[in-house]
Amino acid sequence: MDYLPDNNSRYKEVAYWDERYKTEQCYDWLGSFSKFQHLLEKLIKKEDSILILGCGNSSMSGDLYSAGYHTITNIDYSSICISTMSAKYSSCPGMTWQQMDVRQLSFSDASFDVILEKATLDAIMVDEKTPWEVSPETACFIHQALTEISRCLKPGGLFVSITFAQPFFRKRLYAQVQYNWSIKHQSYGEGFEYFVYVMTKGEKLSPEDAALEQKLREDSKSPPSRATTVHNEDKEDFLSNIDL
Numbered sequence: 673m674d675y676l677p678d679n680n681s682r683y684k685e686v687a688y689w690d691e692r693y694k695t696e697q698c699y700d701w702l703g704s705f706s707k708f709q710h711l712l713e714k715l716i717k718k719e720d721s722i723l724i725l726g727c728g729n730s731s732m733s734g735d736l737y738s739a740g741y742h743t744i745t746n747i748d749y750s751s752i753c754i755s756t757m758s759a760k761y762s763s764c765p766g767m768t769w770q771q772m773d774v775r776q777l778s779f780s781d782a783s784f785d786v787i788l789e790k791a792t793l794d795a796i797m798v799d800e801k802t803p804w805e806v807s808p809e810t811a812c813f814i815h816q817a818l819t820e821i822s823r824c825l826k827p828g829g830l831f832v833s834i835t836f837a838q839p840f841f842r843k844r845l846y847a848q849v850q851y852n853w854s855i856k857h858q859s860y861g862e863g864f865e866y867f868v869y870v871m872t873k874g875e876k877l878s879p880e881d882a883a884l885e886q887k888l889r890e891d892s893k894s895p896p897s898r899a900t901t902v903h904n905e906d907k908e909d910f911l912s913n914i915d916l
Contacts, residue, residue: 694752698729701791702834705735708860711868715830716741720785723824725774725817726792728753737764745784747772775816782826790834793817806845814845822851822873831871839867844888846871847881855881 705712716722718740727733727746736744746769748754758769772778774792796817797810806814821831831853835842839857846855846869854875858868877885 698731700730700732701728701794702836702866703861705732705739708834708866708868709735709739711858711860712736712832713739715832715870716786719743721745721783723747723779723784723787725787725789725821726795727757727769729757730790732790733757733767734761734764737761737767742766744768745770745779747774747777749773775813775820777820777824779824781823782829783824784829785826786830786832787821787825788832788834791836793833794835794837818846818848818851822853825853825873827874829873831869831873833869833871834866835869836864836866839869842867842869843881843884847877847885847888849877849882849885854878 720741721743722736722741722745724733724744724746727748728750733744733746742765744767746754746757746767748757748769749771751771754769754771761767761769770778774789793814796813797806800806800810825831833842833846843855846853851871853871853873854877856870856872858870859865860868876882
């Protein structure tokens with residue numbers, strides 16, 4: 673089956689993913705767990721409770737489990753995905769699967785030590801034409817998701833975001849005092865460079881990131897001009913071609 677949609681906007685539609693997950697066995701955006709395992713092992717303790725957002729049919733959950741992380745909750749908005757993955761990993765005690773929207777998490781406050789996402793937020797922003805000014809609709813979606821993520825993190829908990837987005841652009845979304853977290857980042861990959869952002873709940877933004885938030889507030893009505901990139905929509909690696 674050809675899983676490429678007619679246009680990239682379909683990557684935001686649950687119907688597209690439901691159909692895809694009926695036949696696709698596994699797909700890992702931004703590389704498999706082994707590519708960034710050395711980074712996560714320094715951040716996440718084996719006993720931590722972990723929530724994975726937009727789990728899809730990635731092997732990451734299973735790989736984390738095999739590496740010794742046995743308290744993992746997975747969510748995705750595709751019921752087909754959740755049903756398939758739940759059956760696939762039915763022999764893994766402590767691994768659970770729930771259909772859920774990242775903007776409306778049904779968990780109690782301070783439920784998780786770690787919340788992890790890989791390319792989920794990237795897919796939400798697939799229609800954006802320029803990284804300088806995210807559309808109001810997408811900005812609202814991302815804000816709702818980040819607010820819920822912050823709410824569900826325990827004090828000192830980590831939000832780990834794995835993405836192709838460079839710090840200059842992604843920090844524009846994450847560096848907000850209201851989320852009550854600090855931001856650090858690392859990178860991995862050969863050829864394409866990918867980034868691992870680590871937000872620590874309860875820590876203050878660095879002076880640099882606090883200044884960035886203030887500047888963005890001041891400049892919000894007059895974003896810099898920049899030529900947009902022409903995206904190739906004919907390849908599944910579109911995430912690597914969008915400069916968000």
